[in-house]
Amino acid sequence: MFTKEEYADYKDLCARYKPECPDNFNFSFDVLDKMDPEKVALIHVDDAGTRREFTARFFQESSCRLANALKEKGVKKGDRIMLVLYRRYEYWTVMLALHRLGALPIPSPSLLTKKDIVERVNYAGISAVICEDSICERVDQAKPDCPGLKLFVQIDGQTNDGWFDYEELMASGDAAFPRTGDSPCGDDPMVIFFSSGTTGLPKMVLHTFDYPASHFTTGALWHDLEDGDIHLTLSETGWAKSVWGKFYGQWMAGATVFVWDFRGKFEPAELLRIMADNRITTFCAPPTVYRFLVREDLTKYDLSALRHCTTAGELLNDSVFHAWQKAFNMPLYEGYGQTETTLQVATFKFMKPKPGSIGKPVPGWDIALLDEEGNQVPQGEEGEICIKIDKPVLGLFDSYMDEPGKTASVKYDGWYHTGDKAWADEDGFFWFMGRTDDLIKSSGYRIGPFEVESALVAHDAVIEAAVTGLPDEVRGQLVKATVVLAPGYEGNEKLTKELQAFVRELTAPYKYPRVIEYVTDLPKTISGKIKRKEIREADLAKLVN
Structure with missing residues (x-):
């Protein structure tokens, strides 16, 4: 069979x-x-x-x-x-x-x-x-x-x-x-x-x-x-x-x-x-x-x-x-x-x-990367991963189950909308960027958290990292990294500068985290996925207060 x-x-x-x-x-x-x-x-x-x-x-x-x-x-x-x-x-x-x-x-x-x-x-x-x-x-x-x-x-x-x-x-x-x-x-x-x-x-x-x-x-x-x-x-x-x-x-x-x-x-x-x-x-x-x-x-x-x-x-x-x-x-x-x-x-x-x-x-799986108007994006540009469902x-x-409204919010116009963003290179390989809500808009750039997180965890000092957008009057958003350190490392200004330089070497310079916060653990769901929304909400609460 x-x-x-x-x-x-x-x-x-x-x-x-x-x-x-x-x-x-x-x-x-x-x-x-x-x-x-x-x-x-x-x-x-x-x-x-x-x-x-x-x-x-x-x-x-x-x-x-x-x-x-x-x-x-x-x-x-x-x-x-x-x-x-x-x-x-x-x-x-x-x-x-x-x-x-x-x-x-x-x-x-x-x-x-x-x-x-x-x-x-x-x-x-x-x-x-x-x-x-x-x-x-x-x-x-x-x-x-x-x-x-x-x-x-x-x-x-x-x-x-x-x-x-x-x-x-x-x-x-x-x-x-x-x-x-x-x-x-x-x-x-x-x-x-x-x-x-x-x-x-x-x-x-x-x-x-x-x-x-x-x-x-x-x-x-x-x-x-x-x-x-x-x-x-x-x-x-x-x-x-x-x-x-x-x-x-x-x-x-x-x-x-x-x-x-x-x-x-x-x-x-x-x-x-x-x-x-x-x-x-x-x-x-x-x-x-x-x-x-x-x-x-x-x-x-x-x-x-x-x-x-x-x-x-x-x-x-x-x-x-x-x-x-x-x-x-x-x-x-x-x-x-x-x-x-x-x-x-x-x-x-x-x-x-x-x-x-x-x-x-x-x-x-008939997959396309679509923009917000439902049009397929050119090679190299970000789009939402969508699956054709005309059959x-x-x-x-x-x-x-039991929620037709939620189903209709992701299955419409002949497509299932995953809510995930990616871009495709010249060979047709997909590069995942993150959930649509997690993308950071800074000085006209759209930055996916995964690439920055990947660069951070490549450093020996970093065990885990969550990258989010922090509101900023000039840039719209700043790239912020919330970092869990490996044993033996101390979160200080010297390490912050070292991590920023490290990320600039591995990614486009505009993607480096301008703000780094050191924590003992990251907020996660019971499945182990990082709750970036919770980090964003906590940062907003601090700004308001």
């Missing part, structure tokens, strides 16, 4: 590759159930270092048992179910079981507070929660304010009052869950992801059952996966990125998903050890992770099995790209997409990467 081919170059890819989805597609029935039952589908290492291998048969049977058990408890097609499961292997069983039923999983991050749970449960009309024991107390605190919650399933620990034990529940279900004429498929609603919510309450992004098929491109082509590969994507399961790199496309490409369920602070040296000990062959992580990894002594780890690495989520700066390539003789291949999409723009292995560029449009686009979200 899904067959990987080799391509000579980008032109050959565009000529021959056509992402497709079979009719009446349901991943659980059409992919999982057709996998070799003895194939190792997932390798799981928990926080204590315990390593377990799970075959396709395990997920085939466990997902059927759970689907039957949940059906007995009243879960039905269309119900919305919150999942808070870190990187536990049970996440895959639960997702696959709900796909069989047609109930909509809502993967959610472990950092949700009681307030977050109340807001999301009521906003989304959630009727059940499936979570591990460490989350139960917060759910219990939220219960009185969530009248629609009816079913509570707990994984691990002594079962709380009012909760069903996951293992007991699953054991009660039959190991067969046959497909019927009413089984969900195709255009039926399949999954809801909450967007990151950098500018307000997160939106409910709805994808249908065709959505997983689009991730064959992610797994087979961008991750370059083949039968027998062991792939690690670092994402937690509470976000859409987890199904980009830990689920659909990887299994369709014949690879084994590797999961490291670490808790607490991310330790770069421990990640490198895990990758070496488990012979990881392909790896995907945001640029920040690579930035930490290249600061380690990479010669201490045997990563000889590693053959292909990808990155997405923020801008990759040149120094990290070259440090990684020098250490392992392999480049980093960037990609771009959103919660609302699958992979839209990418650099594939048959393309020569340009460090800092997200690549070229992926076949199946169905495999992988594009259906709607913002």
